[in-house]
Amino acid sequence: MKTHTFLFREGLWSVEGVYFDDRGRPIALEGKTRVTHLPRLWVNEGAMELKSGEVPIVVHNRYEVTPFEEGRSTTSWKSSNPAVGELNGSFILVDDAILSVCRSGDGLFGGSEFMLRVNDEQYLSRGAFLRENERLSSWSVTLRKIKDGPFPESV
DSSP: OOOOOTTTSOEEEEEEEEEEOTTOOEEEEEEEEEEEEETTEEEEEEEEEEOOSSSOEEEEEEEEEOOOOTTOSEEEEEEEETTTEEEEEEEEEETTEEEEEEEETTSSEEEEEEEEEEETTEEEEEEEEEETTEEEEEEEEEEEEEEEOOOOTTO
16 A cells, blocks of 8 residues: 555645536636644644635535544544534545545535545545535545644634
């Protein structure tokens, strides 16, 4: 199994790429995400800005990740989204990739993401979010490490 840096090490990452809406229209996307390790919880939180029209749309997210146990290749995560409620998911390590799958509590929404490790400072991410098997959104982004953690509480 490859050594991963995203999620496994505290850090601040830039996110840049393309978001595709439910009709497949591309919208430029950029933002940042921060990984913080607490005693029994890893937190991945960030904000992404969709450059759509004159007023950009900002999407915030916060994932609470159960740290991987020694020797295990899967773990769970959860997130809350105002539009769809709580999402429960899993991260699965497969060689140089981190796979993520999730589903909402009512089973109406779900998604998947594939994060490919390019090197210690860069990952490529491709994913999609669905409602009843119809694509609501998808994305193609690059994550680049900006800074290593840990971070002071105020960051």
